[in-house]
Amino acid sequence: MSPSPFAVTSPTDPASYSWEATDEGVAERFGIPVGQVLRFDLNTSPAPPSMLAGMLAAGRFETSLSEYPPGDYRHLVEAAAARYGVAVEEVVPGAGADEILDMCTKAFLPAGAAAVISTPTYAMYRVHAEQRGGRLIAVPRLPKADGWAMDVPAVRTAAREATLVWVCNPNNPTGRAEPEGAIERLLEGIAADAEADGRPAPAVVVDEAYSEFVKASVIPLRTRFPNLVAVRTASKAYAMAGLRVGFAVAAPATLARIALYRPPGSVGTISATVVARALRETADMEANVARVLAERPRLASALAEVGWDPQPTVTNFILLDLASAERSEAAALALMRRGLVPRTFGHGHPLAHCLRVTVRDPAENERLIEAAWEIAPTLPPVPVPVPATPEIAE
Ligand SMILES: Cc1ncc(COP(=O)(O)O)c(C=O)c1O
Known part of the structure; x- marks a missing residue:
């Protein structure tokens, strides 16, 4: 290449x-x-939800605070799976989306391999790639007049030499969502190229930290594209940034690769209990x-x-x-x-x-x-x- x-x-x-x-x-x-x-x-969101204060005052959590959190975070994972409309085998929790991004980098970016980003975008993709000894391919976004949309053909080309492609949708810091169908077209192109090149498709990690504000998600595409990972968080629309809870959502085989890098107990018991309830009661x-x-x-x-x-x-x-x-x-x-x-x-x-x-x-x-x-x-x-x-x- x-x-x-x-x-x-x-x-x-x-x-x-x-x-x-x-x-x-x-x-x-x-x-x-x-x-x-x-x-x-x-x-972030200025006021923590009212449920948080009530739960903290009642002080009743899933398990005693003197013990470690449950290793499988069963209740949290069940609540997330129900919220995102997927099976429990398709969800891994982490200490915020940031820990999920770290886990994805460990799973999909071996040292020396390349990751693709569309710049400008969320700074942590670059940080994680550099920390793991990865190579970063920075593809400039289209100009302001085109809403800083991802340059889909250029990202697709760059993906041919990468093992990991980051997509931030809606994108931070531009605040815009990709045009309808753009991510799907990218996934289709990457799949076709991988087949033509006779190699596995790179993982495409779509960071949906702000997706509740647009009520749209790539999660339904995971059944067509096993290399797709969606990243979600309780930090933004749920107004719980201080609790540090995020999720990876992907097809089971892909998710299992990410789960290998989940540190034990990084989500505290208070966080797991409160966010599980917030995912169930979304008012x-x-x-x-x-x-x-x-x-x-x-x-x-x-x-x-x-x-x-x-x-x-x-x-x-x-x-x-x-x-x-x-x-x-x-x-x-x-x-x-x-x-x-x-x-x-x-x-x-x-x-x-x-x-x-x-x-x-x-x-x-x-x-x-x-x-x-x-x-x-x-x-x-x-x-x-x-x-x-x-x-x-x-
Ligand atoms: C695009 C994006 N991804 C991830 C994060 C980090 O989210 P979390 O608080 O869940 O780690 C942020 C926070 O600003 C963000 O803007």
């Missing part, structure tokens, strides 16, 4: 990764009380999705008035186009001085001119809107596009 036409990185020292600043870290850095810090950068989750869908257009149109150009989104976060990296960096700093933490993208990132903000509750969003009005006039001016040099006729 000829070398990849896309950017390829080599493994780097895992010690170079750093995670988000804590609330305390932000408060100390900007000299503000920690209670004033609001996270607009983590795509809180549905109310949270309805809250986001009602609040999102209000926040977006207020920020549009400020001139921060919110991009269309189907998720609980909004990408704001501030027109230059200097403007987005200055806006981020000014927001953080007020305790409002947006997601930034470093210099060199294709979205360095953008900020990403979570749709929080109305009063919290109001703080963001008010701050944006204060900050907007202080930012560097929007760069004027340089007109193309006119052709000079000979």
Whole structure:
């Protein structure tokens, strides 16, 4: 196979990764009380569901907290299987979607093998590949005008030299879903190429962390495509990020390969009990999705008035186009001085001119809107596009 036409990185020292600043870290850095810090950068939901408080107060969990959690997480797995419409042999739980991504990388990316991502996308696919000594093939997404959709033919080509293909749908940080049928076309193309090449198809892991906001999933496709894995989480629509529960859903043989890498007891008993109930009784989750869908257009149109150009989104976060990296960096700093933490993208990132903000509750969003009005006039001016040099006729 000829070398990849896309950017390829080599493994780097895992010690170079750093995670988000804590609330305390932000408060100390900007000299503000920690209670004033609001996270607009983590795509979480502002209030934990009411059921959580009740269950914690009652203190009754599946097993005694002095014992380890049940090794098979039977009740949690049964609840997830019922929620996602699959058999219990098709679900593996983990400590958040992030642990599932780690398990998938261990299962499908041997050292030296290649993983495909569509950039920009969720940063952890790159981190896991690098930590495992994998090669990363980064396929750029289509331009903003095309909704940053995955370049299906290019991903399909790259997949011919890969053992793992990551798809994030809806995609973080762009907030868009792939066009109808795109993932299915990719799976069909990859299957056809694998057959033509006489080798096993690479695993296609579709991260559906935000799927409850669009009410769509690839899970029904798992019976046609045994190489497909769907990743789900209790962190976003279920508003339980602190409990750290996520799932892999796939056909039994594929799932069994992932399950080999499940660490013992990484999901605590409290988390397993509470999330099992939340998956069975979805009223809180549905109310949270309805809250986001009602609040999102209000926040977006207020920020549009400020001139921060919110991009269309189907998720609980909004990408704001501030027109230059200097403007987005200055806006981020000014927001953080007020305790409002947006997601930034470093210099060199294709979205360095953008900020990403979570749709929080109305009063919290109001703080963001008010701050944006204060900050907007202080930012560097929007760069004027340089007109193309006119052709000079000979
Ligand atoms: C696309 C995507 N996948 C996975 C995660 C991690 O989810 P979890 O909290 O379940 O580990 C996130 C969190 O931001 C995400 O955006």
